[in-house]
Amino acid sequence: MSLVSATVPVALSDDRFYVVAVRKLRSDLLxxxxxxxxxxxxxxxxxxxxxxADAVDRDAFDSLLVRFGHRPKVVVDDPRGLAAVLTCGGFVATAIAEALIREFLPSLLCPIECVRDVASFVPTFDPGHDLVGRRAPTRRQRGNVLRRDGRRCVVCGRSPANHVDLELDVHHVVPARKAGPTVEHNLLTLCGTCHAGLGEDHDPGLRQHGYLPGPIYDQTTAPLPPMIVDNLVDGIVIDGLTVIGALTAIDRSSRRAC
Known part of the structure; x- marks a missing residue:
């Protein structure tokens, strides 16, 4: 499947592509x-x-997917295709032309400080923060995380408001022992029972319960080849509505010009 529009008069296609995967956190955040x-x-x-970010050429992208038997794939080399991918989201093998990335998603090309989260990487989220090396969250951080999560366990949904014997913990998704930073995007609220049941290995799937940015990939089920998944930096958050709005404006002007 290729999202290529014949109505855009000036094609922005390029020989180099960046491989990405997109999912929606909220209607405005990707x-x-x-x-x-x-x-x-x-x-x-x-x-x-x-x-x-590391670019690949079109042939390399195709051969990787054929080698590992992964489908579907999306190749984007015009603004309308990029708008469609950002609007729909989804875990797909998407190759976006370098010209489009440089024009509409330049933040993806900046160096990113990140930490390993099982099969991929997540940004430390706040490179200038002097608390990222702390093992325990501050009182302010704990209060912010509890408020953000509605003062309830993000897994079972129980709250001290309804269960008087319940205690809430603030948990590192990437554990501190594995260099997980003590920042709010790496912290979520769990009750004591759910926290105790996690075991020694951390579970990056907890991110989807707390609507946090970052990976929910499993090497055995991910729709990207393992070598790509193992080199993904996941958890880069952008304002999707702003980018989609700019792409849509270009598409409208292109239609008028035709």
Whole structure:
């Protein structure tokens, strides 16, 4: 499947593509994962990496998907196709032309400080924050996370308002022992029972319960080849409505010009 429009008079196609996956956090926010490469270790924590988006050519993208037997694929080389992908979201193997990325999603090309989260990476989210290395959240952080999650466990939904014996914990999705930063996008609310039931291995799937940015990939079920999944930086959040609005305006002007 290829989202290519014949009505756009000036094609922005390019020989280089960036492989991404898109999912919607809310109607206005998109979570984007981008295939990346290692550049260096972070000066703040040697367990964190600095990664940048890595482009592939069209033939390499096609051969990877054929080799691993993955479908569907989406190749985007015009504004209308990009708008469709950002509007629909979904876990698809999407190759977006470099010209489109540079014009409409330039933040994807910036170096990203990130930490390993099972099969992929998540940004540390706040590179300038002086608390990211703390093991325990501050009182302010704890209060903010509890308010954000409605003062209830994001897994079972129970709240101290309805269960007087219930205690709420603020949990690191990527554990502190695995260099998970103590920032609100890596923290969510769990009751003591759900927290105790997690076991030693952390579960990145908890992010979807708390509507947090970041991966919910499983190497065995992900719709991207394992080598791509293992190099994804996931959890990059963009204002989807702003980008889609700009793309739609271009499409409208192109239609008028035809």
């Amino acid at each position: 979570n984007i994962a981008v295939y990346s490469r290692f550049t260096s270790f972070s000066a703040r924590d040697c367990r964190w990496e600095i990664r940048v």
